[in-house]
Amino acid sequence: MNVAFVGATRGMGRALARRLAARGEALFLLGRDAREMELSARDLEARGARVPVGHAALDLARPEGFAAALDAADDALARVDALVVTGGAFGSQEELARDPARLGALLHANFTGTVLLCQQAAERLAARGGGLICAFSSVAGDRARRSNYLYGASKAGLSAFLDGLDLAYRDRGVHVLCVKPGFVRTAMTAGLPVPPFAGEPDAVAGHVVAAMDARRHVVYAPSIWQWIMLIIRSLPRAVLRRVRF
Amino acid sequence: MPEAPPDAGSLEPVAGWGRHPIVPGRVTRPEHLGLPADPEPVVPRGLGRAYGDAAVPARLGGRVVESTRADRIRSFDADTGRLHCEAGLSLAEILRVFVPRGWFPPVTPGTKFVTVGACVACDVHGKNHHRDGSFGSFVERVTLLTADGRLVECGPDRERELFLATVGGMGLTGLIVEVVLRLRRIETPWIVLETQGMPTLEVMLEGLRLSAAHWPYTVGWIDCLARGRDVGRGLLMRGRHATAAEAGARRRRSARRLRVPLDAPEWLLNPFFMRWFNRLYAWKHGRTLRRRVVSYDRFFYPLDAIADWNRLYGPRGFLQYQCVVPRAVGCRPVSLMLERLASAGAASFLAVIKDCGPASEAYLSFPLEGTTLALDLPYRGEATESLLHELNAIVIEHGGRVYLAKDAVTRAEEFARMEPRLREWQAVRDRWDPARRFRSGLSVRLLGDPV
Numbered sequence: 001m002n003v004a005f006v007g008a009t010r011g012m013g014r015a016l017a018r019r020l021a022a023r024g025e026a027l028f029l030l031g032r033d034a035r036e037m038e039l040s041a042r043d044l045e046a047r048g049a050r051v052p053v054g055h056a057a058l059d060l061a062r063p064e065g066f067a068a069a070l071d072a073a074d075d076a077l078a079r080v081d082a083l084v085v086t087g088g089a090f091g092s093q094e095e096l097a098r099d100p101a102r103l104g105a106l107l108h109a110n111f112t113g114t115v116l117l118c119q120q121a122a123e124r125l126a127a128r129g130g131g132l133i134c135a136f137s138s139v140a141g142d143r144a145r146r147s148n149y150l151y152g153a154s155k156a157g158l159s160a161f162l163d164g165l166d167l168a169y170r171d172r173g174v175h176v177l178c179v180k181p182g183f184v185r186t187a188m189t190a191g192l193p194v195p196p197f198a199g200e201p202d203a204v205a206g207h208v209v210a211a212m213d214a215r216r217h218v219v220y221a222p223s224i225w226q227w228i229m230l231i232i233r234s235l236p237r238a239v240l241r242r243v244r245f
Numbered sequence: 246m247p248e249a250p251p252d253a254g255s256l257e258p259v260a261g262w263g264r265h266p267i268v269p270g271r272v273t274r275p276e277h278l279g280l281p282a283d284p285e286p287v288v289p290r291g292l293g294r295a296y297g298d299a300a301v302p303a304r305l306g307g308r309v310v311e312s313t314r315a316d317r318i319r320s321f322d323a324d325t326g327r328l329h330c331e332a333g334l335s336l337a338e339i340l341r342v343f344v345p346r347g348w349f350p351p352v353t354p355g356t357k358f359v360t361v362g363a364c365v366a367c368d369v370h371g372k373n374h375h376r377d378g379s380f381g382s383f384v385e386r387v388t389l390l391t392a393d394g395r396l397v398e399c400g401p402d403r404e405r406e407l408f409l410a411t412v413g414g415m416g417l418t419g420l421i422v423e424v425v426l427r428l429r430r431i432e433t434p435w436i437v438l439e440t441q442g443m444p445t446l447e448v449m450l451e452g453l454r455l456s457a458a459h460w461p462y463t464v465g466w467i468d469c470l471a472r473g474r475d476v477g478r479g480l481l482m483r484g485r486h487a488t489a490a491e492a493g494a495r496r497r498r499s500a501r502r503l504r505v506p507l508d509a510p511e512w513l514l515n516p517f518f519m520r521w522f523n524r525l526y527a528w529k530h531g532r533t534l535r536r537r538v539v540s541y542d543r544f545f546y547p548l549d550a551i552a553d554w555n556r557l558y559g560p561r562g563f564l565q566y567q568c569v570v571p572r573a574v575g576c577r578p579v580s581l582m583l584e585r586l587a588s589a590g591a592a593s594f595l596a597v598i599k600d601c602g603p604a605s606e607a608y609l610s611f612p613l614e615g616t617t618l619a620l621d622l623p624y625r626g627e628a629t630e631s632l633l634h635e636l637n638a639i640v641i642e643h644g645g646r647v648y649l650a651k652d653a654v655t656r657a658e659e660f661a662r663m664e665p666r667l668r669e670w671q672a673v674r675d676r677w678d679p680a681r682r683f684r685s686g687l688s689v690r691l692l693g694d695p696v
Contacts, residue, residue: 042318043317190273
């Protein structure tokens with residue numbers, strides 16, 4: 001695979017990029033921080049990614065730069081046949097609730113930016129016969145809860161979009177995978193109370209790679225979250241009103 | 246590109262692998278190693294495999310900086326084996342990435358779940374110490390974040406004093422951020438292993454000495470419950486990396502790790518069970534010499550196959566004790582210690598014995614030319630601690646010392662008598678960290694740091 005990767009420098013993205021590198025895939029990193037991408041590029045090369053791993057600037061909050069970023073990836077990899085987006089914004093419910101600017105930026109990056117990027121990439125991939133789009137949504141988008149419905153709303157929208165994108169582009173050869181991580185121990189979730197069934201980034205990454213190979217359209221990771229969310233989705237509203245989580 | 250919330254660190258119980266002592270600390274796990282903005286004392290921590298209080302905060306709620314998420318490889322030279330990495334990279338990762346390409350850590354302790362930074366800070370040694378020395382001998386450069394917030398590069402050829410104080414310095418000279426080390430070339434991932442039953446301590450020590458000349462890896466297991474003429478009875482193991490011809494067409498099985506799901510009851514590891522276990526083990530093996538080819542995991546990391554094995558020792562945890570005594574004093578101190586342990590009854594079940602090569606120049610590096618003995622003791626309060634002080638007295642009397650990565654009970658005055666180079670090391674530390682920004686449970690206990 002020739003993979004354009006948004007978010008490979010940190011957390012689950014870092015773990016997933018390493019899994020792909022270990023398989024000898026060609027990677028091209030997209031993101032905001034050139035120094036960080038440079039460090040991760042060298043790391044991925046040492047771990048087996050096809051040399052060289054290049055990078056270019058992409059900010060999910062600035063859709064006007066997406067075309068140039070995808071062009072850069074195409075140039076470097078000869079031809080991109082997969083886009084992975086693990087990057088996104090995160091904020092605690094309290095911060096987002098009282099800071100409209102922060103909330104706006106989060107909604108813009110996680111929903112608007114990611115949708116515009118994936119849509120554009122899907123068109124490109126379809127035009128050249130197909131490929132893979134893998135984007136990280138969240139179990140938080142499966143059902144609103146009072147403790148994180150703002151972040152959850154951005155991911156609910158993204159999940160719906162990815163679901164539809166897969167329906168619309170599958171017969172044009174584009175396979176879309178929506179990843180829904182449960183609570184995973186990363187720098188992003190540091191400081192939050194750790195619930196039961198918390199996952200590790202590398203295990204999540206292994207799961208995601210398997211789902212890519214199996215051409216699934218949605219994957220929960222760790223997989224037990226599929227069942228947890230099944231229960232949470234089916235809770236009556238009266239129950240959700242009472243519980244605090 | 247998630248934006249992490251400002252990380253004040255979550256308050257959580259922090260302990261070494263022996264799970265004694267346990268101190269609540271505020272732990273951060275940054276992807277970029279850095280020091281907190283406030284001037285509070287910090288203890289650096291890796292994967293938490295030091296047994297005692299080396300990576301436990303000096304005070305309740307003290308700051309802990311865990312390196313495990315700073316684990317990027319900066320570069321690797323496939324011609325020379327020179328690896329430049331961030332300090333949180335683990336030996337397990339190095340093995341996973343580089344064994345298939347024919348490279349192996351130059352020195353490895355008995356677990357692969359240790360970070361490179363910790364390998365430097367503890368100057369770990371392995372089964373090849375008699376031939377290759379400790380981890381520090383393969384380190385070319387260490388990048389240190391010092392107490393004043395500067396990044397300082399040190400190595401055998403620059404800032405040499407700081408380097409010699411950092412190797413084996415238990416993280417007390419600064420936060421180790423990056424390391425450059427040399428890996429070892431191997432032909433196959435397999436190990437040729439020979440095992441032989443040893444009837445007595447003298448025979449064991451002689452066996453280790455004779456094997457040292459031809460075998461890069463040697464170690465002995467001693468049955469601590471054997472009595473009378475059987476004292477010191479055990480198993481000698483020696484290994485080397487197998488050649489392609491010896492390995493043949495073997496393929497690695499991906500072993501599933503077992504996990505100890507809960508704290509075992511304290512009666513499980515009782516002397517009665519263990520004596521029979523050891524007897525059966527010794528009986529099964531006999532005196533015969535057996536040779537076979539095993540995986541490197543089986544040879545170097547038998548306990549890593551069981552996740553959380555430390556829980557076998559029950560809720561009160563355990564102490565590990567490792568000391569080394571000079572070769573010149575012979576096997577007397579070791580047999581004294583084994584006798585003392587045997588008469589204490591429920592003490593230890595199994596001890597690991599190994600001959601060490603020459604000491605390193607690093608001030609606080611543990612190994613010295615002689616015999617090292619390591620054992621586990623279930624923690625049973627005052628009785629266990631006083632037993633270890635008795636062993637310490639034997640060690641001091643014979644000019645030996647204890648391994649700080651395992652220690653939890655040695656007193657400052659005992660340590661001062663074991664470690665002749667302590668004053669020189671303190672002088673370097675005074676220069677780089679006069680205010681004792683880097684402080685741990687261990688440094689309070691052994692070096693008189695303020696809490």
